[in-house]
Amino acid sequence: xxxxxxxxxxxxxxxxxxxxxxxxxxxxxxxxxxxxxxxxxxxxxxxxxxxxxxxxxxxxxxxxxxxxxxxxxxxxxxxxxxxxxxxxxxxxxxxxxxxxxxxxxxxxxxxxxxxxxxxxxxxxxxxxxxxxxxxxxxxxxxxxxxxxxxxxxxxxxxxxxxxxxxxxxxxxxxxxxxxxxxxxxxxxxxxxxxxxxxxxxxxxxxxxxxxxxxxxxxxxxxxxxxxxxxxxxxxxxxxxxxxxxxxxxxxxxxxxxxxxxxxxxxxxxxxxxxxxx
Amino acid sequence: xxxxxxxxxxxxxxxxxxxxxxxxxxxxxxxxxxxxxxxxxxxxxxxxxxxxxxxxxxxxxxxxxxxxxxxxxxxxxxxxxxxxxxxxxxxxxxxxxxxxxxxxxxxxxxxxxxxxxxxxxxxxxxxxxxxxxxxxxxxxxxxxxxxxxxxxxxxxxxxxxxxxxxxxxxxxxxxxxxxxxxxxxxxxxxxxxxxxxxxxxxxxxxxxxxxxxxxxxxxxxxxxxxxxxxx
Numbered sequence: 001x002x003x004x005x006x007x008x009x010x011x012x013x014x015x016x017x018x019x020x021x022x023x024x025x026x027x028x029x030x031x032x033x034x035x036x037x038x039x040x041x042x043x044x045x046x047x048x049x050x051x052x053x054x055x056x057x058x059x060x061x062x063x064x065x066x067x068x069x070x071x072x073x074x075x076x077x078x079x080x081x082x083x084x085x086x087x088x089x090x091x092x093x094x095x096x097x098x099x100x101x102x103x104x105x106x107x108x109x110x111x112x113x114x115x116x117x118x119x120x121x122x123x124x125x126x127x128x129x130x131x132x133x134x135x136x137x138x139x140x141x142x143x144x145x146x147x148x149x150x151x152x153x154x155x156x157x158x159x160x161x162x163x164x165x166x167x168x169x170x171x172x173x174x175x176x177x178x179x180x181x182x183x184x185x186x187x188x189x190x191x192x193x194x195x196x197x198x199x200x201x202x203x204x205x206x207x208x209x210x211x212x213x214x215x216x217x218x219x220x221x222x223x224x225x226x227x228x229x230x231x232x233x234x235x236x237x238x239x240x241x242x243x244x245x246x247x248x249x250x251x252x253x254x255x256x257x258x259x260x261x262x263x264x265x266x267x268x269x270x271x272x273x274x275x276x277x
Numbered sequence: 278x279x280x281x282x283x284x285x286x287x288x289x290x291x292x293x294x295x296x297x298x299x300x301x302x303x304x305x306x307x308x309x310x311x312x313x314x315x316x317x318x319x320x321x322x323x324x325x326x327x328x329x330x331x332x333x334x335x336x337x338x339x340x341x342x343x344x345x346x347x348x349x350x351x352x353x354x355x356x357x358x359x360x361x362x363x364x365x366x367x368x369x370x371x372x373x374x375x376x377x378x379x380x381x382x383x384x385x386x387x388x389x390x391x392x393x394x395x396x397x398x399x400x401x402x403x404x405x406x407x408x409x410x411x412x413x414x415x416x417x418x419x420x421x422x423x424x425x426x427x428x429x430x431x432x433x434x435x436x437x438x439x440x441x442x443x444x445x446x447x448x449x450x451x452x453x454x455x456x457x458x459x460x461x462x463x464x465x466x467x468x469x470x471x472x473x474x475x476x477x478x479x480x481x482x483x484x485x486x487x488x489x490x491x492x493x494x495x496x497x498x499x500x501x502x503x504x505x506x507x508x
Contacts, residue, residue: 032375041475046459063375063456077364078374181474206476237364239372 033062034073035083037178040064042198066148077237081245086149099230112217114192127220131161140191145174198271287479302468313384325396346390351449358383375456383450388440399432
């Protein structure tokens with residue numbers, strides 16, 4: 001009998017442990033968001049979420065995936081709101097009726113980064129010329145390859161530069177991973193990549209200000225990167241928390257939070273520039 | 278080389294200072310793996326007994342099927358569970374995607390074949406005279422089942438340990454159906470994947486150490502249990 005009791009005690013202990021650590025307060029209001037890896041990797045959401053909770057009492061939970069996947073999650077009604085950056089795909093998403101009240105909230109820009117030695121000599125070029133040069137020299141280029149906003153942008157840039165059919169080229173490396181992971185692959189392979197500036201500054205910060213990859217092409221109007229909030233359409237997804245999503249969207253666009261986003265800095269550099277209308 | 282050392286130092290700092298992010302991942306891992314182990318043991322032990330002891334048509338085929346399921350890849354389980362619990366899926370109305378129960382469902386599917394197959398083997402290898410003795414002593418079906426399971430306890434413990442090993446170390450299911458949500462569904466393994474992707478080795482190493490420590494604790498306590506229950 002004592003043996004049975006011992007076994008029982010162990011079992012009870014397990015139950016006690018799990019009971020004890022079960023998440024408290026299931027009655028909390030929770031807003032589920034799908035977002036891009038850039039807003040997560042830079043720490044922006046860790047900075048915003050506590051303030052949102054404080055202001056509205058709503059807990060923000062997010063999954064960070066590429067924009068393509070984020071839109072897919074929205075289409076399947078698996079999240080309540082999106083924070084993404086691929087204007088063309090977003091417009092299509094809204095036109096198809098999956099999202100409503102798309103609102104632009106902030107921007108940063110894309111930059112082409114590469115090794116300090118710059119083997120393909122693209123430093124300071126316009127982006128289209130830089131892309132042509134990298135393709136001609138077959139310089140290692142590391143692509144997200146994950147249908148994210150950055151990936152869509154990059155594919156658009158190749159197209160604009162008139163370069164096609166590089167999908168299977170040995171120098172064109174597709175990681176299928178997030179932005180920070182992709183930058184790390186580029187650093188390991190001594191290659192170039194396209195990134196949003198926010199993630200690059202975070203990377204620079206992680207490398208203690210002495211990164212192996214540096215910004216080579218920037219400031220081209222073609223490198224603008226707009227972020228938008230899109231609540232999921234309740235007509236398509238009856239169970240979506242539209243009121244909370246709307247609250248989040250209004251909150252992001254509000255004067256104090258726009259200011260708050262502008263104040264988010266790393267290495268004394270601003271990562272996102274608020275531009276809600 | 279330096280960053281590996283730095284990572285190790287950081288690991289101990291995070292653990293000793295009680296870094297909330299690190300401990301959140303540990304808590305989530307312990308919690309969800311406990312759910313899935315309880316579920317897979319409750320379902321798996323009786324099924325394993327039936328498979329090991331019972332005689333029914335197609336038994337050999339069922340056995341082969343269970344053995345095949347031992348090598349079910351976690352990403353395939355992740356994919357299937359995802360398809361089922363997504364809002365558009367058959368279980369969509371429960372809103373399970375990106376929650377701990379979704380991970381637990383996936384991990385239960387992962388652990389179940391291990392428990393069933395190993396429990397069946399343990400029951401099969403029992404002394405055949407046990408059955409006759411129990412029956413002649415007038416055991417009712419419940420007593421019969423429990424006595425058999427008790428006699429096979431070492432084999433069943435091994436089954437549990439093997440299943441726990443798979444559940445604890447899987448990353449595919451947690452990543453796909455859990456979504457790696459900070460403070461909620463970020464487990465040790467998904468956090469390690471994420472931190473390595475971000476080039477932050479410290480937290481990755483810290484969590485790796487914890488994972489090993491959990492495995493060691495479980496095995497030590499089972500070792501203890503085994504010693505105490507030996508005749």
